[in-house]
Amino acid sequence: AQSVTQLGSHVSVSEGALVLLRCNYSSSVPPYLFWYVQYPNQGLQLLLKYTSAATLVKGINGFEAEFKKSETSFHLTKPSAHMSDAAEYFCAVTTGFQKLVFGTGTRLLVSP
Amino acid sequence: DAMVIQNPRYQVTQFGKPVTLSCSQTLNHNVMYWYQQKSSQAPKLLFHYYDKDFNNEADTPDNFQSRRPNTSFCFLDIRSPGLGDAAMYLCATSRVDSKGNEQFFGPGTRLTVL
Numbered sequence: 001a002q003s004v005t006q007l008g009s010h011v012s013v014s015e016g017a018l019v020l021l022r023c024n025y026s027s028s029v030p031p032y033l034f035w036y037v038q039y040p041n042q043g044l045q046l047l048l049k050y051t052s053a054a055t056l057v058k059g060i061n062g063f064e065a066e067f068k069k070s071e072t073s074f075h076l077t078k079p080s081a082h083m084s085d086a087a088e089y090f091c092a093v094t095t096g097f098q099k100l101v102f103g104t105g106t107r108l109l110v111s112p
Numbered sequence: 113d114a115m116v117i118q119n120p121r122y123q124v125t126q127f128g129k130p131v132t133l134s135c136s137q138t139l140n141h142n143v144m145y146w147y148q149q150k151s152s153q154a155p156k157l158l159f160h161y162y163d164k165d166f167n168n169e170a171d172t173p174d175n176f177q178s179r180r181p182n183t184s185f186c187f188l189d190i191r192s193p194g195l196g197d198a199a200m201y202l203c204a205t206s207r208v209d210s211k212g213n214e215q216f217f218g219p220g221t222r223l224t225v226l
Contacts, residue, residue: 032213034214036217041200041220042219043116043118043202043204043217043218043219043220044155044202044204044215044217045217046214046216049214090154090155094213099157100157100213100215102155103154104153104154105152105153105154107152
């Protein structure tokens with residue numbers, strides 16, 4: 001069975017600062033990993049995904065994530081936060097045609 | 113643009129009064145999912161359809177039912193809504209042959225139970 005742990009239910013950064021949202025996964029087989037973003041009263045939007053190709057994955061809105069098998073991590077980063085990045089972020093894992101297993105989410109707060 | 117559409121975006125119902133939420137997709141995906149998301153929580157999978165095959169999660173209450181009359185549409189029926197069923201309901205779709213089973217989400221329907 002797979003699982004995902006997101007460290008930090010809330011992360012606060014200043015506008016222009018580095019964004020780092022942590023995600024660690026557990027999987028007995030090679031995983032597929034996703035980061036989704038959710039704005040208030042909206043559905044989930046895919047930011048990026050890892051599907052066993054390049055370990056450094058670039059997504060939309062300037063976000064990227066690096067798959068590190070040795071650390072079982074898939075942390076999400078963005079070099080410079082923007083006010084519009086304030087949202088809830090979910091990391092998720094699957095191992096093929098199976099259910100997505102979501103982390104508990106991290107709320108990103110961006111201050112001016 | 114190909115997309116997942118949910119109607120209505122906001123639904124208010126009374127305690128015990130049946131309600132139906134609607135989802136449609138123009139992606140021609142063979143899998144459709146229904147999730148329940150409560151405030152500050154991750155989405156919780158209720159059930160999914162793989163083509164016409166219905167797959168219920170073990171902990172989904174009997175109060176929740178679903179129908180998929182064709183590839184494009186899927187409905188969530190709540191037979192007797194309780195106050196605890198107030199939540200955001202998310203529909204998602206995927207292609208079973210897509211790498212990693214990427215899911216595409218609709219905007220959600222926020223259900224209020226009075």
